[in-house]
Amino acid sequence: MNKGLLIVVSAPSGCGKGTMLKEILKDNRYYYSVSDTTREPRPNEIDGIHYNFLSKEKFQSKIDQDGMLEYAEYCENYYGTPKKPVEENLNLGKHVILEIEVQGAMRVKQVRPDAKFIFIAPPSIEELERRLLKRDTETMEVIQERVSKAKIELTYSNQYDYIIVNDELKKAIKDFKSIVRACELEVR
């Protein structure tokens, strides 16, 4: 059996990445990598689903034992991708999806340049802003912050292997599947 593909997906907030991945993950040839973190779970968060919530000691010992594919410290908490479930699922022939922000993706690229890096982009910054406004769940300040962050993230998009412009959800999902199929057919 062929090993699965390691697929790194990044997108600015508001690009529809969540909806896309939800659709794609219905196919059980995919495995979604759950990140480890040392931060406290929020009320709606479930351990093992949203994150694996670990103590700082446990996280540190995983780092020491080379158990993290990548990790970073942010606001005095650790966030990272545990190596074991990734490797196990790749060996089972599953395509492992790492949903990760651009900095994390760049760290993965250092250690796993063979991974496939997919960036999901909004049709335009204006459209992204419209979408965030439409959600109506955040303050103007938060939206402006996200838009600024998106602009920075977009400058990293050329470090990825593929860019999908999520103009229309169905088309974007089809594009994602085309990329994965092409990667399956690639001479490795």
Next chain:
Amino acid sequence: MNKGLLIVVSAPSGCGKGTMLKEILKDNRYYYSVSDTTREPRPNEIDGIHYNFLSKEKFQSKIDQDGMLEYAEYCENYYGTPKKPVEENLNLGKHVILEIEVQGAMRVKQVRPDAKFIFIAPPSIEELERRLLKRDTETMEVIQERVSKAKIELTYSNQYDYIIVNDELKKAIKDFKSIVRACELEVR
């Protein structure tokens, strides 16, 4: 406008490449590159469709003027890919398909490593033999020759970017389209 993709397609005889390409070329985003040759046209062959039939002098002058993307001599005749229509159609944003045998593909790779190289393979040598026998248009000797040639050609398949196993025509065409779509989405 983005430039089109240069797509090199090779396949042993009996892999269904002809039927596949016929289907794909219905989409007018593709341009099929017609080869130049100095050999005599066969009764059913049309100039500009099957080949561009040129005199040896004309072919030689195209070589001298750097007008050939690749060429070779075979049985005292020249065969080659004219550069001009390829470049013109790429500039128009069309995907240019070069249907070419493995040696020619390797020559293209030398000068255009950015091209996408797709190898179409039979599910197995046994299946290839069955298909050639089923056609019932050739002698056993010719079939054996083709099977031997296919075995050699298959050893080149790992020099290509992608391998499509043509087990089922519809699936193979879908795979081809997935590859092209993925290449369109590639960060160039």
